[in-house]
Amino acid sequence: MLTPFQILAADGSVTQPDLLPPLDQVESIYRKMVRLRHFDDRLMVLYKQSKMGTYPQFGGQEASQLGATLALSQGDYLAPMYRNTGAALAFGWSPKQAILYWRGHPAGWKIPDELNMLPIIIDIASQFPHAAGAATALKLRGLPQVVLSFIGEGGTSQGDFHVGVNWASAMRAPAVFVIENNGYAISVPRALQSGADYLFKRAEGYGIPGHLVDGNDVFAVHHIAKEAVERARRGEGPSLIEHLTYRLRPHTTGDDPKAYRSDAETQEWAEHRDPLLRVRLLLTAQGHWDDQHEAELRKEAEEEFNAALAEADATPAPDPHALLEYAMASPTPALRAQGKILEQRIRLLEAQA
Amino acid sequence: MTQTVQPAAKAAPASQKTMTLAAALTDAMDLALARDPNVILYGEDVGVMGGVFRITTGLQAKYGKERVFDSPLTESGIVGSAVGMAALGFRPVVELQFGGFLYPGFDQMASHVSRYRYRSRGRWSTPLVIRFPYGGGVNLLEQHHDSPEAYLAHTPGIKVVIPSSPKDAKGLLLASIEDPDPVVFFENIKLYRSVKEEVPQGYYTVPLGQGRRVHEGKDVTVIAWGAMVQTCLQAAVAAEEAGIGVDLIDPRTLVPLDLELILESVAKTGRVVIVHEAVRTAGFGAEISALIAEHAIYHLEAPVLRVTHPDTMHSPFNAINHYSRPEPAYVADAIRQVLEA
Numbered sequence: 001m002l003t004p005f006q007i008l009a010a011d012g013s014v015t016q017p018d019l020l021p022p023l024d025q026v027e028s029i030y031r032k033m034v035r036l037r038h039f040d041d042r043l044m045v046l047y048k049q050s051k052m053g054t055y056p057q058f059g060g061q062e063a064s065q066l067g068a069t070l071a072l073s074q075g076d077y078l079a080p081m082y083r084n085t086g087a088a089l090a091f092g093w094s095p096k097q098a099i100l101y102w103r104g105h106p107a108g109w110k111i112p113d114e115l116n117m118l119p120i121i122i123d124i125a126s127q128f129p130h131a132a133g134a135a136t137a138l139k140l141r142g143l144p145q146v147v148l149s150f151i152g153e154g155g156t157s158q159g160d161f162h163v164g165v166n167w168a169s170a171m172r173a174p175a176v177f178v179i180e181n182n183g184y185a186i187s188v189p190r191a192l193q194s195g196a197d198y199l200f201k202r203a204e205g206y207g208i209p210g211h212l213v214d215g216n217d218v219f220a221v222h223h224i225a226k227e228a229v230e231r232a233r234r235g236e237g238p239s240l241i242e243h244l245t246y247r248l249r250p251h252t253t254g255d256d257p258k259a260y261r262s263d264a265e266t267q268e269w270a271e272h273r274d275p276l277l278r279v280r281l282l283l284t285a286q287g288h289w290d291d292q293h294e295a296e297l298r299k300e301a302e303e304e305f306n307a308a309l310a311e312a313d314a315t316p317a318p319d320p321h322a323l324l325e326y327a328m329a330s331p332t333p334a335l336r337a338q339g340k341i342l343e344q345r346i347r348l349l350e351a352q353a
Numbered sequence: 354m355t356q357t358v359q360p361a362a363k364a365a366p367a368s369q370k371t372m373t374l375a376a377a378l379t380d381a382m383d384l385a386l387a388r389d390p391n392v393i394l395y396g397e398d399v400g401v402m403g404g405v406f407r408i409t410t411g412l413q414a415k416y417g418k419e420r421v422f423d424s425p426l427t428e429s430g431i432v433g434s435a436v437g438m439a440a441l442g443f444r445p446v447v448e449l450q451f452g453g454f455l456y457p458g459f460d461q462m463a464s465h466v467s468r469y470r471y472r473s474r475g476r477w478s479t480p481l482v483i484r485f486p487y488g489g490g491v492n493l494l495e496q497h498h499d500s501p502e503a504y505l506a507h508t509p510g511i512k513v514v515i516p517s518s519p520k521d522a523k524g525l526l527l528a529s530i531e532d533p534d535p536v537v538f539f540e541n542i543k544l545y546r547s548v549k550e551e552v553p554q555g556y557y558t559v560p561l562g563q564g565r566r567v568h569e570g571k572d573v574t575v576i577a578w579g580a581m582v583q584t585c586l587q588a589a590v591a592a593e594e595a596g597i598g599v600d601l602i603d604p605r606t607l608v609p610l611d612l613e614l615i616l617e618s619v620a621k622t623g624r625v626v627i628v629h630e631a632v633r634t635a636g637f638g639a640e641i642s643a644l645i646a647e648h649a650i651y652h653l654e655a656p657v658l659r660v661t662h663p664d665t666m667h668s669p670f671n672a673i674n675h676y677s678r679p680e681p682a683y684v685a686d687a688i689r690q691v692l693e694a
Contacts, residue, residue, distance in 0.1 A: 079437075110474035118440060119472045123464055129433025130465065136434060137441035140393070140419055147437075159457070163430040170425050326471045327510055329478070329533035332562065332609035 002198060004212045004244050007219040010273045012281025019223055023288050029070075029218055030279045030289075031297060033062045036086045037276060038301040039095055040249065042309075043102060047253035055102045058086040060216075060248030063275035064180050065150070066090045067221030068241075071176075071229045072148055077138075079118040079131035079149035083180070083247075087150060091117055095308035100315060106322040107315055116145075125155040128164020128177065135173035135238070146174040146232040148225075153242075154185025156202070157193045165240060169206040174232035176225065177240050180215065182247040187260035200242035208238050215243025216275035246273065320346055369551040374544045377519035377552050378408050378484075381526040382446060384556050386416045389444060392530060394421045396431055396448030405450055406486055406545055428458030432483060436465050439479040439535075446530055452487030452539065453496035453667070459504065466535045467510030482529045482536045488580050489630055489667055489678045490543040497542075498667035498674075500579075500631035505537045506607045506640070512561055513607040515539040517582035520552045521605055524559030532561060541580040548583065564611035566618070570598025573688050574618040576641055577628040578603055581679060585628055588684035597688065607637050615641065616649050623654035624691040630678050633661040655694030658687045 007016045014020050021029075040059040046052035058065060065086035069078065078084075078091045085098055092115055100108025101120070111117055118134065121127040131149035138145050155161055156179055168175040179199050183190050196202070203210025209231070211224045221243060228239035246269040250257050257266065283289035324331065324339055331339065372380065385392045394409055400423035403410030413421040424431055428449050435445040449455050455462075462483065470478040489498035506513045512534050516522035522540070529536035567582055568589040577585040582603045589599035600618045604611055619625055625645060627638035638659045645657060660679045668674060 106474060109472060111476035113476065118437070118477065119469060121465075123460075126433065126461065126465055129430050129461065130437040130440070132430070133434030133437025134441050135437070137438045137443055140443070141441075160429055160433065160460075163427050163433060167425055167427070167430045167434055326475050328512075329470070332512075333612060334608070334610065 002212055004214040005220050005224055006214040006217050007223060008217045008278050008282060010216070010278050012278050012285055014282065020219060023283070023286055026279065027283060027288060029066070030276070030283060032066055032090065033218065033276050033279065034297050035301045035304065036062045036066060036089060038298070038305055039089060039098070040086065042305050043099070044249070044253055046309075052099075052253065053102055053104045054252050054254055056082045056085075056252045057247070057249035058083050060269065060275065061180055061182060061245050062086055063218035063221055064178070064215040064243040064245045067218040068148060068150070068176075068178050068225040068243075070222055071225035072146070075116060076145045076229075077116045077118065077131075077134055077147040079121075079127045079134065079147055081121045081124075081127050081150055081152070081155070083152065084120065084150050088117060088120070091115070093117060095305060096311045099309060099312040103312070105315065106318050125151055125158035125160035125164070127151070128160050129167060130164075131175050131177070132164040132167035132171070132173060135168055135175035135232075136171045139171060139173050139235070144233055146176060146229050148176045148178070148229070150178045150180055152185060153179055153181035153183070153190050153199060154188065154193055155179075156199050165202070165206050165208075165238065168238040169208050172235070172237035174235070175238040176228040176232055177238060178225070179240070179242045180245055181242055182245045184247065184251075184261065186251045186255065198242060200240055203240040206240065208240060211239065211241045213241055213243050215245030216273055216278070218275060218279065245275070248274065368554050370554055371549050372519045372552040373546045373549050374516070374519045374522045374540070375406065375408055375546055377523040378526055378540065379410060379412070380552070381523040381530075382409065382412060383415070385446070385527060385530045386412060386420060388556065389530075391442060391444045392420070392446060393438070393443050394446050394448070395424045397426050397450050398423060399448050404448055406542070408484075408540070408545075409448065428454055428456075429461055432458035432461040432466060435481045435483070436461065436469060436479050439481040440469065440477040444480055444530060446482040446484065449483060449485040451497050451499075452485045452501050453499035455485060455501060458483070462505070462511065462537070463508045467508050471510060478533060479535045480533050482526070482538050484526075484538040484540060486540050486542045486545070488539075488541040488543055489674055490580060492671040493542070495666075495669040500629065500662070500667070502539060502607055502629075503631055503635060503637050506637050510535065511608065512536045513539070514561060514605070515541075515578045515607065516605060517541070517544065517567075517579055517603050518548060519550050521559055521565065523552055524557050525561070525605060527556060528558035528561050531558060536561070539579060543580045544583065559605070561606045562609035562611055564602055564604040564614040566600065566614070567603050568599055568601035570600045570622075572598040572622055573624045573626060573691055574600045574602060574615070574622045575626045575628060575684065575688065576602045576604065576615060578605065578607065579630070581628045581630055584679055584681050585684050587681040588688060591681065591685060592688055597692065599688065610641075610644075612644055612648070615645070619645055619649045620652045623652050624694075625653070625657045626660060626684065626687040626691055627657065628660045628679050628684055628687075630662050632664050633659060634664050636661055655691040658691055660684050660687045
């Protein structure tokens with residue numbers, strides 16, 4: 001068993017004091033983590049109220065997604081997959097947009113011009129070649145930006161995992177690839193994905209640095225991601241980082257994890273290895289935090305979410321014309337003809353109503 | 354076998370040059386690289402060697418390794434990376450070594466190249482060109498003869514371009530590189546060096562979505578693309594000698610499709626033969642046939658006939674492949690059938 005890189009242990013003790021940021025920064029990061037957790041759980045509540053589409057929860061992976069994304073600078077690129085709502089929010093995607101996105105509202109799918117976020121990828125591993133290509137583009141242009149992309153441990157079994165990492169390695173492109181190893185690809189345990197003991201070791205085969213990190217330690221995640229980002233920015237090529245983490249929540253709003261993992265296992269992670277808990281323990285031990293602070297923060301998170309939700313709710317229902325928009329730069333004759341069919345359907349349903 | 358595609362081609366003015374389809378494509382990429390610094394070329398063996406069919410010969414030497422380069426051997430990577438490259442402002446023109454090798458890259462085409470603009474509601478787009486050699490009639494290995502246009506035409510968000518002549522190839526490739534949508538560009542292996550014609554010098558485009566009447570006639574409409582245009586032209590010339598007028602239509606691009614030209618021809622002839630070297634079932638001929646049924650069925654004097662490859666893989670049985678791949682005789686026979694119907 002290898003020891004993953006760690007700064008803050010699960011019990012709130014600091015294993016590498018030199019690397020711990022100042023307390024005000026610790027607090028600021030903690031505040032962000034609590035907001036992410038709140039967002040994630042509220043979407044599940046909304047789903048149960050039939051006010052949300054299918055949503056893949058990231059709860060339990062806040063440290064992994066926030067810590068890595070905060071290593072980026074203004075103008076850098078994020079190439080997310082479906083479980084990366086946490087990373088996207090940390091990157092600057094607004095909660096209102098994220099709510100609309102997961103509701104399947106076209107306004108949520110519009111990626112803001114000022115945000116260098118590539119689209120969220122639903123199928124497994126395809127974002128890695130995109131990230132590799134974007135990073136190659138940055139290199140060819142001589143630009144200083146880097147691309148950060150995430151994948152699950154299940155995604156490492158796909159061809160495109162190899163394709164993307166290998167491409168970036170061959171091109172020495174400025175990319176950082178993070179494997180969020182949360183133990184399960186929906187129900188299939190990590191051990192069934194590969195006979196290898198650790199996935200980060202593949203880095204050696206690609207001739208790039210590989211790191212094993214305690215993915216529930218936000219400071220460790222951030223420290224290593226920063227190192228990889230800076231390396232990429234210096235033109236030294238990509239890195240591969242494995243975060244050991246755990247999805248405390250279901251795969252998606254439609255999933256019941258009881259079918260494939262024990263309550264005891266989830267409870268153990270929730271009670272002892274929750275990525276938020278250890279930061280709170282540290283802040284409390286330092287006399288920097290108490291129950292009242294916690295209650296105020298949770299209230300703040302709730303109010304912020306409610307405001308975003310109100311805005312999302314106030315967004316007009318999507319116009320059916322959105323269905324044909326953006327398919328082509330300008331509609332082909334066939335699409336124009338199909339536009340007439342759409343108009344007819346709109347009229348038919350209006351007449352029916 | 355060297356042929357002139359357009360029978361009426363006159364002696365070349367100074368601004369034209371006799372070129373093979375292969376040379377016309379090289380010329381187009383040369384001009385595109387010179388014109389737009391965002392154009393980059395990459396793929397397997399395209400750099401130093403100039404590609405297995407030598408279509409990118411000399412371009413790396415001329416434009417440097419940053420604009421024309423060899424990539425790792427991965428179709429998924431070539432297409433997938435082009436998504437990221439295009440999103441960040443490049444105009445990648447990537448080569449897959451053979452159409453039959455597109456399938457590892459097909460996931461990236463169907464799932465991402467075609468959807469990036471739609472998915473991001475216009476924030477990112479993927480103006481890129483994926484070129485590959487395709488088609489039979491040459492003695493190559495298995496998976497080197499495929500004609501996979503229907504898969505791509507069935508994929509929303511992608512344009513599908515299939516030139517049949519050097520002049521069209523150059524103008525269509527330049528139009529494809531300029532186009533804001535992703536384009537899949539089919540280069541017929543048999544046509545690379547078997548057809549020559551006068552090709553205008555310098556930069557010009559042939560608009561995507563405009564078909565070409567290759568041979569004019571009033572009795573039968575024959576619709577074909579790629580190498581099948583040559584096959585059908587032979588049948589058309591033979592038919593003419595027998596007093597039968599064939600209106601040979603090359604759509605040049607399947608997406609967008611010049612339906613107007615097809616319908617105009619069908620209104621005139623009332624008899625249609627569609628020819629493709631792709632397999633029959635759900636081939637693009639079925640789409641054209643359905644469109645004719647929707648828009649022009651009352652003009653028809655006979656059932657629409659298709660001359661295609663059977664529903665079998667494009668085989669490595671080179672000595673007998675001409676029974677699978679349409680020959681002029683099969684087209685001539687179909688013309689006879691629609692006339693007798």
